[in-house]
Amino acid sequence: MSQLARSLGSGECAELIRSTGSLVVLTGAGLSTAAGIPDFRGPNGLYVTRKYNPDLVFSIDHFRRDPLLFYQFTQDFMSLSKDIRPTFTHRALSSFEECGLIDGIITQNIDALHHLAGSRRVIELHGSYWSATCTSCQRGDVSGATFAWWDNAIxxxxxxxxxxxxxxxxxxKPDVVFFGEAVKDFEEAAAMVSRCDLLLVLGSSLAVYPAAVLPKMASGTVIVVNQGEVMLPPGRGRYFIDQDLNEFFQEVAEELGVEVP
Ligand SMILES: [Zn+2]
Structure with a gap:
């Protein structure tokens, strides 16, 4: 018999967050698009509207031969993104960490908005634009690079x-994971997920590796907040909330009595 996907109210979610010993948060593209980060692959995504070849833009081999295409893309991306700020959910997660409610964040997003919101313990599986390294020397490294910094540098x-x-x-080269490069800190992310009591998945359909495999490693409760289909089968201790992330988190923060700046 197949199980029905179970949902959860914001009050029950807040109660689980309050009572858990160890909470880890996994965030995906839905959190970035909620902030206004342009989509890459969708029908109105940058790859389509600006006619970029997605296989080449983030190809490490192509970048090493000629970084121009990647930087043309990045120039377009930054000019659209330079004024983007962290969402309520980003800021709430930072406040939760400050209150000792969460152990860490694992993200697939490369926009560094968790850093910008003030979160400290962040694993960026696909790297991000937040830091960069010189491909020729060891002395030209950049850190704390916002989108506005990139826009200006370009x-x-x-x-x-x-x-x-x-x-x-x-x-x-920004420390974004290109095609042909290994995902960053996956073992650390897997260890965090397998020892936490509560995993909160935000804005991910869990369709793509590596995020797709992480929730299956969780032995505790898993709560997925995502609008649309989620590629995780229902099961014991798994809850699915099909709601706007920021609306949901405003309710959760209120229930928890956590002030979000
Ligand atoms: Zn250099």
């Missing part, structure tokens, strides 16, 4: 739109 580069190392003039 516009003011001697080889615009390619961003160059201030020390040696080599090509700077």
């Amino acid at each position: 516009q003011n580069s001697m080889r615009a739109p390619i961003v160059c190392c201030p020390v040696c003039g080599g090509v700077i």
Whole structure:
């Protein structure tokens, strides 16, 4: 007999967060799009509207041969994204961490909005634009790079739109995981998930590796908040909430009495 997917109210969710010994949060693309980050692959995504070849933009081999295509894409992306701020949910997660309610965040998003919101313990499986390294020397590393920083660096580069190392003039590569590179810190993420009591999955349909396998490693309760279909079968201790993330989190924060700036 197949089980029915069970939902949960914000009050019950808050109660689980309050009573759990260890809470880990996994976030996906839905959280980025809620912030206004442009979609890449959708019908109105950047790959389609600006005619980019998605296989080449984030290909590490192509980048090493010629970083121009990647930086043309990044220039478009940053000009659309430079004023984007963390959502209520990003800020709430940061406040929850400050109150000692969550152990850490695992994200597939490359937009660094968790950093910008003030979260400290963040595993970025696909890396992010938050830091960057020089491909030629060890001295040109960048950290704390916001979208506005990239937008500015691209516009003011001697080889615009390619961003160059201030020390040696080599090509700077953001620490985003390209096709052909390994996912970052997966073992640490898997260990966090397998030892937590409560896993909160936010804005992910869990369709794509590596996020797809993580909830299956959880031995405790799993709550998925996502609008639309989720590729995780129903089961004991699994709850599915098909609701707007920010609306839901406003209710949860209120129930918990956590002030979110
Ligand atoms: Zn350099």
